[in-house]
Amino acid sequence: MENLCLPTPEWAVPLIAPKRYKGAKGGRGSGKSHFFAELLVEEHVANPDQQSVCIREIQKSLKFSAKKLVESKIQDMGVSHLFDITLNEIRRIDGQGLIIFQGMQDHTADSIKSLEGFDRAWVEEAQSVSARSLELLIPTIRKDGSEIWFSWNPDQPTDAVEKHFQNNPDAILVHVNYTDNPWCPEVLIKQANWQRKADYEKYVHIWLGGYNTKSEAQIFAGRWRVDEFEPSDDWDGPYQGLDFGFSQDPTACVRCWIHDNSLFIEYDAGRVGLELDDTAPYLKREIPNVDKYVSRADNARPESISYLKRHGLPRTEGVEKWTGSVEDGIEHIKTYDQIVIHTRCKEMQEEARLYSYKIDKRSGDILPKIEDAHNHRWDAVRYALAPMIRRKGQGLVLSRHRR
Ligand SMILES: Nc1ncnc2c1ncn2[C@@H]1O[C@H](COP(=O)(O)OP(=O)(O)OP(=O)(O)O)[C@@H](O)[C@H]1O
Numbered sequence: 001m002e003n004l005c006l007p008t009p010e011w012a013v014p015l016i017a018p019k020r021y022k023g024a025k026g027g028r029g030s031g032k033s034h035f036f037a038e039l040l041v042e043e044h045v046a047n048p049d050q051q052s053v054c055i056r057e058i059q060k061s062l063k064f065s066a067k068k069l070v071e072s073k074i075q076d077m078g079v080s081h082l083f084d085i086t087l088n089e090i091r092r093i094d095g096q097g098l099i100i101f102q103g104m105q106d107h108t109a110d111s112i113k114s115l116e117g118f119d120r121a122w123v124e125e126a127q128s129v130s131a132r133s134l135e136l137l138i139p140t141i142r143k144d145g146s147e148i149w150f151s152w153n154p155d156q157p158t159d160a161v162e163k164h165f166q167n168n169p170d171a172i173l174v175h176v177n178y179t180d181n182p183w184c185p186e187v188l189i190k191q192a193n194w195q196r197k198a199d200y201e202k203y204v205h206i207w208l209g210g211y212n213t214k215s216e217a218q219i220f221a222g223r224w225r226v227d228e229f230e231p232s233d234d235w236d237g238p239y240q241g242l243d244f245g246f247s248q249d250p251t252a253c254v255r256c257w258i259h260d261n262s263l264f265i266e267y268d269a270g271r272v273g274l275e276l277d278d279t280a281p282y283l284k285r286e287i288p289n290v291d292k293y294v295s296r297a298d299n300a301r302p303e304s305i306s307y308l309k310r311h312g313l314p315r316t317e318g319v320e321k322w323t324g325s326v327e328d329g330i331e332h333i334k335t336y337d338q339i340v341i342h343t344r345c346k347e348m349q350e351e352a353r354l355y356s357y358k359i360d361k362r363s364g365d366i367l368p369k370i371e372d373a374h375n376h377r378w379d380a381v382r383y384a385l386a387p388m389i390r391r392k393g394q395g396l397v398l399s400r401h402r403r
């Protein structure tokens with residue numbers, strides 16, 4: 001047997017042990033394709049009879065397949081003498097081993113059966129793979145010990161591959177970016193750095209593997225940015241807000257400041273499954289002196305507020321909700337000249353990108369309805385700013401009185 005010694009990047013270590021589904025998702029230039037190509041060649045060197053298929057949703061020509069990369073790995077690893085590389089496939093010389101390259105769109109429910117004896121399927125650009133393709137492929141790769149690998153650049157959280165990895169006990173998923181790639185070429189690092197300055201949202205999507213948001217649909221589109229800052233004595237605040245989690249939702253807490261008609265979000269903290277008993281100790285660890293200032297929370301949970309007042313957050317207060325309170329809160333937040341989110345508040349940045357108006361599925365039109373997702377920290381911001389938020393209804397009543 002050949003003795004191969006390959007350096008494995010740290011991010012990929014969890015993907016080496018056998019697992020039915022392996023996924024590497026993330027931004028450009030992170031080494032996803034190189035890693036799976038190496039792993040594949042390594043396995044084919046160890047097992048002369050392994051049969052593998054490299055798949056894309058659409059593969060009009062082999063030029064756009066992983067074939068070139070696999071070939072170059074075979075060369076670089078010095079194992080060319082074990083393989084016969086033809087126009088369409090790679091064959092192991094001394095066994096039944098085979099690597100082929102196919103497009104899912106060329107397959108029918110019948111033709112996919114040709115892959116039934118295969119040991120590995122590696123799905124590249126898996127964000128483009130349709131639900132139909134996954135339904136065809138997954139039951140086909142059924143051999144004992146077979147594995148299906150996925151590598152992709154995230155696009156939408158609703159993509160079929162994303163759903164496949166959600167709460168899947170047979171799957172291991174790693175998120176990786178160029179910053180984790182020890183061999184990342186200088187040109188890519190330069191490009192990424194340029195993009196970070198030019199268009200931060202695009203940078204997060206392309207280089208950090210964040211979802212692709214239709215930015216015009218963002219609730220706070222064009223109003224927020226990420227920066228480092230230090231609140232000074234003449235700033236108003238802090239204003240702290242707390243959104244209680246339910247089973248799947250995180251408990252989230254933020255600390256904001258107002259200065260020069262700008263809203264500054266200095267800290268965010270939050271976690272799914274945070275027990276009420278653990279809330280105060282957790283928040284005290286994450287947000288300095290959180291207990292010294294008022295924190296405002298949704299008064300739909302009076303028993304939780306009362307508990308926190310007695311256990312570590314004595315200045316917790318309830319704030320009212322009303323029909324339209326979400327919209328009124330959003331309108332208020334939009335009155336600031338800008339929203340500055342501290343660089344440390346990663347989850348807040350994520351919610352700023354993802355908190356969106358609904359989009360009509362057929363026309364792509366942005367609707368005046370708010371998507372009920374990615375709003376936990378924004379809810380906390382609304383609670384924090386509650387004393388400044390006007391009830392629309394009230395405003396109208398007042399103006400009538402004056403007349
Ligand atoms: N194992 C490796 N050995 C040598 N170079 C590597 C290795 N892994 C990554 N690289 C370098 O990093 C670059 C990016 O790697 P790769 O193309 O695998 O990233 P990727 O995550 O698939 O990117 P994309 O999302 O753009 O497809 C490669 O072009 C190569 O220069």
Ligand SMILES: [Mg+2]
Nearest residue numbers: 032033034151
């Ligand atoms: Mg790639």
